[in-house]
Structure formats: C-alpha cells, structure tokens
Amino acid sequence: MRESQNRKTLIAIVGPTAIGKTALAIALARHYNTEILSADSRQFYSEMEIGTAKPDVNELASAKHHFINSHSVTQLFSTGDFEIEALKVIDTIFQNQDLAIMVGGSGLYINAVLNGLDEMPEIDLAIREKLNMQLENEGLEVIQNQLKLLDQEYFEKVDQNNPQRMIRGLEVVLSTGQKLSSMLSFTKKQRTFNIIKIGLNTDRAKLYERINLRVDKMMENGLLEEVKSLIDFKKHNALNTVGYSEIFDYLDEKITLNNAVALIKQNTRRFAKRQLTWFKRDQEINWFEPGQTRAVIVRINERLASSETTKGPNLH
Incomplete structure (x- = not known):
C-alpha cells in the first residue's frame, strides 16, 4: 500500500x-x-x-x-x-x-x-417516439444511415449496433439542428x-x-x-x-x-x-x-x- x-x-x-x-x-x-x-x-x-x-x-x-x-x-x-x-x-x-x-x-x-x-438540450418527445416506431417498423439500418448522414462524427464514435445510441444522436440533431458530437467536447x-x-x-x-x-x-x-x-x-x-x-x-x-x-x-x-x-x-x-x-x-x-x-x- x-x-x-x-x-x-x-x-x-x-x-x-x-x-x-x-x-x-x-x-x-x-x-x-x-x-x-x-x-x-x-x-x-x-x-x-x-x-x-x-x-x-x-x-x-x-x-x-x-x-x-x-x-x-x-x-x-x-x-x-x-x-x-x-x-x-x-x-x-x-x-x-x-x-x-x-x-x-x-x-x-x-x-x-x-x-x-x-448539459443536453430538451428533446422533442414526438421525434423520439417517431424514431422508435421507425426502428421497430424499418429496422436499425435505416436509423444508422440517417445518423451517419446527419452526424457522422458521433456515429463513428459509438456502438453502431446499439439502437439507443443511434436514436439518441439522431433525436438531438432533429430536435435542435445541432450535432450531438458538437456538444460532447466543450x-x-x-x-x-x-x-x-x-x-x-x-x-x-x-x-x-x-x-x-x-x-x-x-x-x-x-x-x-x-x-x-x-x-x-x-x-x-x-x-x-x-x-x-x-x-x-x-x-x-x-x-x-x-x-x-x-x-x-x-x-x-x-x-x-x-x-x-x-x-x-x-x-x-x-x-x-x-x-x-x-x-x-x-x-x-x-x-x-x-x-x-x-x-x-x-x-x-
């Protein structure tokens, strides 16, 4: 010791x-x-x-x-x-x-x-619900592709097979217009x-x-x-x-x-x-x-x- x-x-x-x-x-x-x-x-x-x-x-x-x-x-x-x-x-x-x-x-x-x-921004719960429905109906790949397009830096940092991580990144950018990756480093x-x-x-x-x-x-x-x-x-x-x-x-x-x-x-x-x-x-x-x-x-x-x-x- x-x-x-x-x-x-x-x-x-x-x-x-x-x-x-x-x-x-x-x-x-x-x-x-x-x-x-x-x-x-x-x-x-x-x-x-x-x-x-x-x-x-x-x-x-x-x-x-x-x-x-x-x-x-x-x-x-x-x-x-x-x-x-x-x-x-x-x-x-x-x-x-x-x-x-x-x-x-x-x-x-x-x-x-x-x-x-x-500090994370307020999320539009309607967007979250819509993304969860999209995940259930269309599968994870659709969510992954949207997130990669809108916030590639966040997409490449986290577990891409985790729907919660994918939806989190996507709901932030769709709710606020700001990338979650830009909020994780200040x-x-x-x-x-x-x-x-x-x-x-x-x-x-x-x-x-x-x-x-x-x-x-x-x-x-x-x-x-x-x-x-x-x-x-x-x-x-x-x-x-x-x-x-x-x-x-x-x-x-x-x-x-x-x-x-x-x-x-x-x-x-x-x-x-x-x-x-x-x-x-x-x-x-x-x-x-x-x-x-x-x-x-x-x-x-x-x-x-x-x-x-x-x-x-x-x-x-």
Missing part, C-alpha cells in the same frame, strides 16, 4: 473488449486493498450474464465490485445516472481508502465520471480527486484472436440458452446489442446459428476498433500490454509519488 497522500486517486482502466481489463482491475484492487467500479454499460444488467463477459463468481469474490448486476434491463439507467451514482460510490470508497478503481470499455460512461456530461467538470488512466492494448491480430476465442467460450458456456431465456425482454435497448441481437436473429430464423456466431465475432471486432479510436485520442492514457501487471503497478506508484496526476483530465 502506498504512503498516505493529500489527495484521493481514481485509477481508470480502459481499452477494447476482451483485452484483459477485468483481470488487471482485480489484481490492482487486491494490491491496493480497494474496490472496483464497473463502467461497462451492459454489466449493470442482472439478466445479461454470459454475453456481457461479467466477472465470474471467483473474480467477484476477489474484490468488491460496484455496478455489476445492479439494475434490470427493464430499468432506464442513463450515462447521466451513472455519473451521479458512480461519484457517490467513489466518495464512499474514499472515506476508507486513498485509491479507487474504475474499469470498462464504454467511453461515454468513463468520460461521464472523469469529465462530467455536457465542458469539463473539475473533480476533487486525482486521476490516473491505464490503457490495455495489443496488436490487432492478437486482439481479434482474443475476441474470437471469447465468443467461442460464450457459446460453450450457454449463450444460446441465455438469449432464449430473455426473449420476453427482447425489445429492451440493452438486448439490442452485440451477442444478443445476432442470436435473436437466429431464433427468428433469419440466419443460421453459425452465421450468428460469425456475426457476433465480426461485430465485436468492429466494436473493439471503435473503442480504440475513442481511447487513442487521449494522450494521458498510459498504455500497456495484457499481463504487464507489475509494470502497471510501478507506473501507478511513480504517478502517485509525483505531481503528474491532475484534477479531472480530459478523456474526449
């Missing part, structure tokens, strides 16, 4: 899916005797287990986790809600510890905690704690191999049965995401199971590429290869011992 410092520090672990962020977060939590916040936008949901690659029972027992199985897919839990709730949890951890750890690959959620969210709230950002990455071929192996493991662990059990929740936004929507298409006899698995791998690889595009813009992230836990600890200790840590750095 490090020597006592005047300031509390949040360690943010980021990177693409399947890179090993969970293992690193647990190793750091055990080393520094602290707790973990998940900033994965799907691990909040208790109904979604296998397809979200949550920490397993042993991993959850190794360190205290927050925002794992904390909500139901039937509940709305926005990025703004996460900002508020996560800051409360961080304050609670800091009552007893000097460090807290946040881990995840959801750039918007990470950003909400580190920098705060910009305001940065100052935090009361230091921030150290650690990124995990490896060469593209190794990453894609890890992703493919993870998907195969999910299928072995019963992803098909899990998705079958969630048919009643099918229309909830959380389930219109990679790993679930493809299996639903199989169950609807639109594609074969082999095609569904291949699409999960392809869509996950594309998602990982977008995650890296998001995080690579941040020059303050300290990048490491998976498995370099000792080097990460050395770097964190160097930062803790120096004045390099800054209040609320930018993750845009």
